[in-house]
Amino acid sequence: MEFPTTLIEFQDQFPDEASCWRYLKAVRWPDGFRCPRCQGRPHTYLEGRRLFQCRTCHAQTSLTARTVLHGTRTPLRKWFLAMFFFARHKQSISALQLKRDLGLGSYGTAWTMLHKLRAALSRRPHQLLRGDVEADETFVGGPRSGGKCGRGAPNKTMVLVLVERREHSAGAAVLRAVPDGSFDSLGPWLRGGIEGANTTIWTDDWNGYLPLSRHGVKHRAQIQGGPARAKKILPWAHLVASNLKAWLLGTFRGVSPKHLQRYLDEFTYRFSRRGLEDRLFFYVTRRAMEGEPLPYHRLTAEPVG
Numbered sequence: 001m002e003f004p005t006t007l008i009e010f011q012d013q014f015p016d017e018a019s020c021w022r023y024l025k026a027v028r029w030p031d032g033f034r035c036p037r038c039q040g041r042p043h044t045y046l047e048g049r050r051l052f053q054c055r056t057c058h059a060q061t062s063l064t065a066r067t068v069l070h071g072t073r074t075p076l077r078k079w080f081l082a083m084f085f086f087a088r089h090k091q092s093i094s095a096l097q098l099k100r101d102l103g104l105g106s107y108g109t110a111w112t113m114l115h116k117l118r119a120a121l122s123r124r125p126h127q128l129l130r131g132d133v134e135a136d137e138t139f140v141g142g143p144r145s146g147g148k149c150g151r152g153a154p155n156k157t158m159v160l161v162l163v164e165r166r167e168h169s170a171g172a173a174v175l176r177a178v179p180d181g182s183f184d185s186l187g188p189w190l191r192g193g194i195e196g197a198n199t200t201i202w203t204d205d206w207n208g209y210l211p212l213s214r215h216g217v218k219h220r221a222q223i224q225g226g227p228a229r230a231k232k233i234l235p236w237a238h239l240v241a242s243n244l245k246a247w248l249l250g251t252f253r254g255v256s257p258k259h260l261q262r263y264l265d266e267f268t269y270r271f272s273r274r275g276l277e278d279r280l281f282f283y284v285t286r287r288a289m290e291g292e293p294l295p296y297h298r299l300t301a302e303p304v305g
């Protein structure tokens with residue numbers, strides 16, 4: 001699958017709706033059409049209505065039905081540009097900037113597009129961390145200055161950081177907004193995020209982690225002591241936490257706790273694919289085609305997770 005790596009290549013590859021449509025079709029059905037209802041392959045293409053009709057169950061489906069782009073009225077070219085900017089801008093792109101760059105009708109449209117893309121990047125439940133995994137908590141959000149820090153700071157959201165410790169680098173990471181540092185809050189994400197048998201979780205001596213071994217998880221707690229030592233015992237968790245804070249500050253002027261998890265998912269996605277930036281456009285497009293429709297009311301409703 002070819003993917004553009006510069007804006008010039010992007011323009012050459014996607015000059016019109018038809019080129020975007022052909023690309024999406026190849027991304028969604030790399031081996032040819034497959035009916036979303038019965039998985040059948042034989043079909044008729046209804047040219048005028050741009051619908052695929054399954055010859056087995058007769059269901060009609062559009063290219064974007066049941067994907068992140070389900071029911072969109074925004075032209076594909078604008079979606080493609082949004083996905084290109086989203087993939088290329090490491091600091092992400094603000095809804096206001098996207099609205100201006102694409103000439104979108106409203107801020108709401110731009111905001112919705114970006115959040116749908118973010119939601120499509122959330123980690124798949126089957127992707128579990130393994131090996132040596134560092135776990136730590138950090139705080140994000142709240143007042144930009146003058147806020148107190150520590151376990152239980154007001155107006156800030158606690159984020160659980162899980163990251164694989166490789167020999168000379170960090171592996172994959174998972175970030176999860178949690179209400180507090182109790183085992184009730186941390187435990188399900190710790191236990192559910194790792195491959196049990198092959199994984200050891202490394203933490204400091206915070207008591208929210210102590211019940212882990214009682215629940216059958218291999219756990220090594222180290223005495224934290226001062227901040228310098230904290231960095232030493234969990235180096236990769238600290239690196240991820242400080243990268244996250246810099247990214248949130250550089251990108252957004254205040255992420256509401258309600259939507260924080262989506263930003264955490266976006267950050268994690270980028271972090272886990274660092275070094276593969278050139279391929280991100282293709283990856284994001286594929287996620288958009290594999291993802292589920294997310295209506296506006298669900299985007300703005302409950303906190304994610």
Ligand SMILES: [Zn+2]
Pocket residue numbers: 035036037038039040054055056057058059
């Ligand atoms: Zn069918």
